[in-house]
Amino acid sequence: xxxxxxxxxxxxxxxxxxxxxxxxxxxxxxxxxxxxxxxxxxxxxxxxxxxxxxxxxxxxxxxxxxxxxxxxxxxxxxxxxxxxxxxxxxxxxxxxxxxxxxxxxxxxxxxxxxxxxxxxxxxxxxxxxxxxxxxxxxxxxxxxxxxxxxxxxxxxxxxxxxxxxxxxxxxxxxxxxxxxxxxxxxxxxxxxxxxxxxxxxxxxxxxxxxxxxxxxxxxxxxxxxxxxxxxxxxxxxxxxxxxxxxxxxxxxxxxxxxxxxxxxxxxxxxxxxxxxxxxxxxxxxxxxxxxxxxxxxxxxxxxxxxxxxxxxxxxxxxxxxxxxxxxxxxxxxxxxxxxxxxxxxxxxxxxxxxxxxxxxxxxxxxxxxxxxxxxxxxxxxxxxxxxxxxxxxxxxxxxxxxxxxxxxxxxxxxxxxxxxxxxxxxxxxxxx
Amino acid sequence: xxxxxxxxxxxxxxxxxxxxxxxxxxxxxxxxxxxxxxxxxxxxxxxxxxxxxxxxxxxxxxxxxxxxxxxxxxxxxxxxxxxxxxxxxxxxxxxxxxxxxxxxxxxxxxxxxxxxxxxxxxxxxxxxxxxxxxxxxxxxxxxxxxxxxxxxxxxxxxxxxxxxxxxxxxxxxxxxxxxxxxxxxxxxxxxxxxxxxxxxxxxxxxxxxxxxxxxxxxxxxxxxxxxxxxxxxxxxxxxxxxxxxxxxxxxxxxxxxxxxxxxxxxxxxxxxxxxxxxxxxxxxxxxxxxxxxxxx
Numbered sequence: 269x270x271x272x273x274x275x276x277x278x279x280x281x282x283x284x285x286x287x288x289x290x291x292x293x294x295x296x297x298x299x300x301x302x303x304x305x306x307x308x309x310x311x312x313x314x315x316x317x318x319x320x321x322x323x324x325x326x327x328x329x330x331x332x333x334x335x336x337x338x339x340x341x342x343x344x345x346x347x348x349x350x351x352x353x354x355x356x357x358x359x360x361x362x363x364x365x366x367x368x369x370x371x372x373x374x375x376x377x378x379x380x381x382x383x384x385x386x387x388x389x390x391x392x393x394x395x396x397x398x399x400x401x402x403x404x405x406x407x408x409x410x411x412x413x414x415x416x417x418x419x420x421x422x423x424x425x426x427x428x429x430x431x432x433x434x435x436x437x438x439x440x441x442x443x444x445x446x447x448x449x450x451x452x453x454x455x456x457x458x459x460x461x462x463x464x465x466x467x468x469x470x471x472x473x474x475x476x477x478x479x480x481x482x483x484x485x486x487x488x489x490x491x492x493x494x495x496x497x498x499x500x501x502x503x504x505x506x507x508x509x510x511x512x513x514x515x516x517x518x519x520x521x522x523x524x525x526x527x528x529x530x531x532x533x534x535x536x537x538x539x540x541x542x543x544x545x546x547x548x549x550x551x552x553x554x555x556x557x558x559x560x561x562x563x564x565x566x567x568x569x570x571x572x573x574x575x576x577x578x579x580x581x582x583x584x585x586x587x588x589x590x591x592x593x594x595x596x597x598x599x600x601x602x603x604x605x606x607x608x609x610x611x612x613x614x615x616x617x618x619x620x621x622x623x624x625x626x627x628x629x630x631x632x633x634x635x636x637x638x639x640x641x642x643x644x645x646x647x648x649x650x651x652x653x654x655x656x657x658x659x660x661x662x663x664x665x666x667x668x669x670x671x672x673x674x675x676x677x678x679x680x681x682x683x684x685x686x687x688x689x690x691x692x693x694x695x696x697x698x699x700x
Numbered sequence: 701x702x703x704x705x706x707x708x709x710x711x712x713x714x715x716x717x718x719x720x721x722x723x724x725x726x727x728x729x730x731x732x733x734x735x736x737x738x739x740x741x742x743x744x745x746x747x748x749x750x751x752x753x754x755x756x757x758x759x760x761x762x763x764x765x766x767x768x769x770x771x772x773x774x775x776x777x778x779x780x781x782x783x784x785x786x787x788x789x790x791x792x793x794x795x796x797x798x799x800x801x802x803x804x805x806x807x808x809x810x811x812x813x814x815x816x817x818x819x820x821x822x823x824x825x826x827x828x829x830x831x832x833x834x835x836x837x838x839x840x841x842x843x844x845x846x847x848x849x850x851x852x853x854x855x856x857x858x859x860x861x862x863x864x865x866x867x868x869x870x871x872x873x874x875x876x877x878x879x880x881x882x883x884x885x886x887x888x889x890x891x892x893x894x895x896x897x898x899x900x901x902x903x904x905x906x907x908x909x910x911x912x913x914x915x916x917x918x919x920x921x922x923x924x925x926x927x928x929x930x931x932x933x934x935x936x937x938x939x940x941x942x943x944x945x946x947x948x949x950x951x952x953x954x955x956x957x958x959x960x961x962x963x964x965x966x967x968x969x970x971x972x973x974x975x976x977x978x979x980x981x982x983x984x985x986x987x988x989x990x991x992x993x994x995x996x
Binding site for chain 1: 813926
């Protein structure tokens with residue numbers, strides 16, 4: 269029994285240490301490479317970002333108003349949100365330039381700034397005209413409320429322009445008039461987006477439902493991108509890309525490396541202190557810490573959660589929670605042992621006793637996570653997720669990993685309390 | 701009574717810090733305010749020496765100063781964000797850049813309008829309050845009214861202290877130093893208060909006729925190691941950062957250190973005394989009421 273427990277303990281310890289080494293140093297598995305730390309994504313303040321500078325290009329002699337600037341800022345934010353760049357910022361530089369800051373850096377999955385710039389500078393003016401005359405606009409952008417997409421069995425995407433009340437009436441009037449035309453070639457209309465024709469179709473019957481549908485040959489990505497652009501709104505003033513730049517981290521060019529090194533050093537220091545103070549219990553705690561850091565890095569990398577400065581502060585808070593929980597367990601264990609219990613009984617009672625407190629401390633942290641997540645603030649989403657994932661990992665490590673390792677170790681060393689703390693038998697039969 | 705003295709001392713420390721902060725002024729960083737952008741371009745890459753020289757020349761003079769390296773297809777660029785500046789400052793920056801980079805020239809000096817800055821700050825402040833109130837409500841739920849009041853007093857004092865210290869130190873609040881450090885300080889204070897209250901075992905102590913000081917002593921004996929460990933873990937982390945890193949990241953680590961220390965200090969000076977004094981006053985009162993009711 270003892271030998272089996274010892275082998276199992278050593279096996280789990282070896283797995284934890286090997287996994288931690290693999291996670292932090294990276295391992296090559298044939299052509300593949302397992303290196304979560306290399307793909308871990310940092311936020312703009314720690315790992316850098318990208319900037320796109322867009323210049324306002326109004327028609328000659330036209331002044332851009334403050335309302336238009338505000339409207340454009342909202343539209344740019346909406347387009348970025350729709351494309352998944354929720355942590356972006358849009359700032360007005362001078363009077364005729366926007367700087368759009370994107371959380372795109374060397375570790376990002378998507379790095380094509382040209383495509384993002386195109387999403388931003390597309391005006392989004394969708395309208396329907398007669399085929400014969402591009403200037404004969406039948407349905408204007410103002411009459412279209414939103415755009416919906418639908419795919420058919422062959423993977424083709426159809427666009428549906430959903431009309432406003434005014435647009436519905438106009439569409440019915442226009443389609444009735446066109447469908448009644450005698451000549452077949454006069455029944456055709458064209459759909460344009462920013463002067464680019466996206467579809468041509470004939471009107472056979474009046475449209476009374478309040479929407480106008482047309483098919484396209486667009487791929488899923490292209491169709492969704494266009495729908496997102498159109499749904500975010502039409503820019504009142506045209507934009508032109510001036511520059512696309514990769515920008516270093518806001519907290520300094522070395523910020524990410526410094527931060528990771530700090531976490532590494534403090535983990536190593538705490539492992540050393542725990543072993544020094546708590547002996548075998550400390551060794552188990554040190555293994556728990558290693559398991560926590562490795563598991564956290566893997567989960568954050570796998571889920572693609574971006575770590576920014578605020579997220580790092582939350583990770584530090586959870587790290588403190590983990591340390592204090594481990595120390596709390598050890599103190600309870602020592603207290604039970606000093607009360608006269610043997611090692612196994614002391615371990616069992618101590619863990620039962622501390623569960624409520626450790627859970628309650630975790631709950632105090634959890635409410636913070638819930639509040640951040642429920643706020644719906646896009647900029648804080650990654651902070652909230654990093655916080656939540658770290659909290660879950662810490663709780664699981666304290667409740668499962670630490671407990672399991674302790675259970676195995678007390679089986680092996682039940683008769684050797686000196687491995688845990690300095691022991692002296694008291695005259696009353698207790699331990700001191 | 702020792703605890704009353706601690707509480708008074710805690711309030712005094714807080715008031716002094718807040719008054720000093722009001723005098724020095726709370727500095728909102730560029731994440732929340734408008735500012736200026738100086739763009740210096742060159743065909744050659746800029747090095748750290750240039751950046752350090754600009755930090756030395758303008759640090760602390762133009763509000764929050766943030767310098768980032770940028771690179772487009774053809775040019776290297778320094779993006780220098782400041783909160784207040786004049787054309788002369790931009791020209792001076794170019795002069796400094798020219799000392800180490802011959803091709804440096806001023807690409808632009810423009811105002812920056814951060815449309816969402818003020819709204820973001822208001823939203824973050826509201827969120828910090830929500831985090832604080834929810835944490836307090838949970839401690840109240842687990843440890844009763846005394847625990848809730850202690851969490852309310854202790855964590856709000858810790859939050860105000862960390863804001864005040866950062867202001868006195870002339871630090872600017874960015875998203876990370878405001879949101880991250882505030883959340884860390886509040887949850888730390890609430891965890892510490894919960895742990896100390898838990899160790900006090902107030903109900904049993906009051907039944908045994910213990911006074912507030914004895915309860916506090918018991919709480920401190922039972923909970924001090926955890927409070928110290930919690931503070932020490934973060935202090936080691938933040939101090940490592942302060943020693944190793946430079947510039948803005950060092951400020952961030954300093955803010956984390958301030959957060960952990962404020963939480964520990966206010967827990968001991970305000971959270972714990974509030975708990976034992978409140979428990980002593982109201983639990984005994986409630987007990988006497990119950991007794992009187994039973995006699996009736």
